[in-house]
Amino acid sequence: MTAPMNARNTKVMNRFDVTSRLVKKLTNEEAVIGGIGNTNFDLWSAGHRPQNFYMLGSMGLAFPIALGVALAQPDRRVFALEGDGSLLMQLGCLTTIAALAPKNLTMIVMDNGSYQITGGQATPAAAVADLIAVALGCGISSSTWAADEEDFERLVDQSLAASTPVLIGVRIDDKPGVGATRRDPVQIREHFMMGLGVRQAL
Amino acid sequence: MAVAEGQASKAQVSESQAPESQASPKSHETRAEEKSWHEVVLQTLKRNDIRLVPYVPDRVLTTLITSLHADPFFTTFATAREEEAVGIVAGAWMGGQRGAILMQTSGFATLANVLASLVVPCQIPLIMVVSERGTLGEFNYGQSLVCRTMRPVLDSLAMEHHTMTRLDELEFTVDRSIKQAIATQAPVALILSPLLTGGKVFA
Numbered sequence: 001m002t003a004p005m006n007a008r009n010t011k012v013m014n015r016f017d018v019t020s021r022l023v024k025k026l027t028n029e030e031a032v033i034g035g036i037g038n039t040n041f042d043l044w045s046a047g048h049r050p051q052n053f054y055m056l057g058s059m060g061l062a063f064p065i066a067l068g069v070a071l072a073q074p075d076r077r078v079f080a081l082e083g084d085g086s087l088l089m090q091l092g093c094l095t096t097i098a099a100l101a102p103k104n105l106t107m108i109v110m111d112n113g114s115y116q117i118t119g120g121q122a123t124p125a126a127a128v129a130d131l132i133a134v135a136l137g138c139g140i141s142s143s144t145w146a147a148d149e150e151d152f153e154r155l156v157d158q159s160l161a162a163s164t165p166v167l168i169g170v171r172i173d174d175k176p177g178v179g180a181t182r183r184d185p186v187q188i189r190e191h192f193m194m195g196l197g198v199r200q201a202l
Numbered sequence: 203m204a205v206a207e208g209q210a211s212k213a214q215v216s217e218s219q220a221p222e223s224q225a226s227p228k229s230h231e232t233r234a235e236e237k238s239w240h241e242v243v244l245q246t247l248k249r250n251d252i253r254l255v256p257y258v259p260d261r262v263l264t265t266l267i268t269s270l271h272a273d274p275f276f277t278t279f280a281t282a283r284e285e286e287a288v289g290i291v292a293g294a295w296m297g298g299q300r301g302a303i304l305m306q307t308s309g310f311a312t313l314a315n316v317l318a319s320l321v322v323p324c325q326i327p328l329i330m331v332v333s334e335r336g337t338l339g340e341f342n343y344g345q346s347l348v349c350r351t352m353r354p355v356l357d358s359l360a361m362e363h364h365t366m367t368r369l370d371e372l373e374f375t376v377d378r379s380i381k382q383a384i385a386t387q388a389p390v391a392l393i394l395s396p397l398l399t400g401g402k403v404f405a
């Protein structure tokens with residue numbers, strides 16, 4: 001790529017707004033994995049759901065965790081929300097997901113070209129790489145930049161009926177998350193398992 | 203990484219080339235009626251309903267990996283990184299499916315962050331099968347050094363681990379460790395010693 005990131009013909013959106021739009025569409029107990037930091041803070045702030053899992057560390061594992069859920073529960077749609085910096089930590093997982101080709105996995109990358117939560121430093125990819133092109137090159141053939149909020153909603157709707165894994169890129173601003181997830185890992189995991197019907201409360 | 207040693211990534215070798223035929227301890231060769239270590243591991247995983255087995259390959263694990271692929275009971279596949287395999291089986295566990303991951307010592311060395319920030323605090327019963335490189339005849343200095351980091355990392359997180367050296371104890375150790383991991387919601391590392399597998403020898 002020779003064109004800088006900001007030359008792309010896509011609107012700069014807001015993570016919390018886009019996450020809220022996604023959550024409003026989830027009427028079938030879809031699972032959602034929120035990557036570390038702002039990605040899961042905004043998922044939490046969009047309204048907690050029993051089928052949400054919030055990562056507290058392990059940067060880059062939102063897609064692999066979502067893949068595991070998708071393999072275990074093939075009849076449930078699984079969403080994963082990940083930041084661009086996080087995805088850069090674990091690009092190889094895109095090839096694993098392409099090879100396994102789960103029908104029920106929708107991946108969303110929130111791309112602001114920076115490590116917002118650590119002080120807004122630019123990622124190495126920011127000025128040179130196109131993550132959707134990377135995903136296509138890894139074999140995720142249904143990988144698309146959302147042009148604007150309306151297009152994002154359309155892509156989410158399409159993915160609900162998809163028969164291959166879907167990746168949606170969203171270019172976002174540099175705003176921090178609007179809240180902070182309660183950091184209680186055992187409760188988060190246990191509630192998620194109850195939300196997926198794997199566990200019952202005592 | 204496991205693929206640092208060129209041969210390690212060339213996973214598909216035939217039984218006759220498998221390393222256990224090169225340097226197994228004598229006690230194994232004299233008990234031909236017994237199952238091999240990889241058959242015991244596969245059967246014990248199956249008996250405990252462990253179906254999902256992602257791995258990063260290792261020469262010693264080749265026969266086990268080939269057998270897992272050949273058995274439709276298992277969903278088994280390579281991942282690009284060991285950390286990714288941990289995420290996948292953690293997700294699957296939360297979704298109600300049991301898994302285990304296979305790797306080499308050097309792969310384990312990439313896992314401290316995910317163990318400390320996902321597996322241990324979320325109480326995920328992660329079952330790790332680690333083929334031990336770096337000891338008992340290692341020829342690569344880097345491998346021998348990375349091996350020394352494994353048990354201190356496991357101990358620093360108070361994680362259960364067993365080094366399996368004997369075929370006659372293998373089924374008991376694997377079976378009981380899986381059951382304990384699930385019952386106590388705690389991870390376990392099952393380390394396959396060269397004393398059990400024959401290890402990898404200088405070619």
